[in-house]
Amino acid sequence: MAAFMQSWRNAFQKQLSATVDVYGVTLARFLFGFPFAVLYIFWLYQSHPIQLHASFTAMFWVYILIAGCSQILATILMVMLFKQKNYAVGVGLAKSEAILAALIGVMLLQEHLSLLGWAGVVIGGAAVFLLSKGHQQQKLSLSTLMIGVGSGLSFAITSLLVREASLELSALPFLHRAAWVLLCVIGFQCISLLLYLIIFSRKTLKAMWQRIGLTFKVSVCSFMASLGWFSAMSMQSVAIVKTLGQIEVLFSLLISAYFFKEKLARSDHWGLCLVVIAAIMVIWA
DSSP: OHHHHHHHHHHHHHHHTTTSOHHHHHHHHHTTHHHHHHHHHHHHHHHSOOSOOOOOOHHHHHHHHHHHHHHHHHHHHHHHHHHHSOHHHHHHHHTTHHHHHHHHHHHHSOOOOOHHHHHHHHHHHHHHHHHHHTTTTOOOOHHHHHHHHHHHHHHHHHHHHHHHHHHTTTTSOHHHHHHHHHHHHHHHHHHHHHHHHHHHOHHHHHHHHHTHHHHHHHHHHHHHHHHHHHHHHHHSOHHHHHHHTTHHHHHHHHHHHHTSOOOOOHHHHHHHHHHHHHHHHHHHO
């Protein structure tokens, strides 16, 4: 569910980016998601009541703030990517997230990466190279590469810290843990971005209001996707969850071809396939 809804959220964000700037498109991801998160946690406690109360540690809030900022940055970079490349290629570059998460684990969390895992990292690098070339046989676009890898890195940091925040609420069932993390992250993102645009760019809010239907679609799909991701990462490691999430690339190809009527270069096809192969190799290493 998460991968499918995320594919459509990205598609609607690409549409919205034609008339709204990157900050507005990013806010659209969280704007209606916040009240949905409030309603969801209320429904969850009514339908699955528990005696335990959530206890929020200082580290929980640190994880929430950094994860929230990382996801905002990742979304901004992805929208910039959509403006440079077509939809499927933009998603493909951002899906370097799984590979980067494995590398962060090795460098910062003292995790071991086998020879198969390093082979996956190399293949992932080749995939990013192919996706950055575009339809013509041009030299490597450094800006596209940096934006894509930056988006993937920011998403990787978000995923890792969301799981850490969930583990801080270990006394609660996984659904309740995921619901609290989702509510806190979306709440922080929605309020901070809304305040920023009210102070510095009210014209962006007006542009969003003119496309309120599309903004609502982005928010609904984003909320459903985040609910799926956060719940899954409360049960399993980020690596396993993000491996399953690579199916999003296939959904993205279908949406790109049939919804946006975009054509992919042969190098794009190879690059998208290699992203999936590399991620699987890294995770199963």
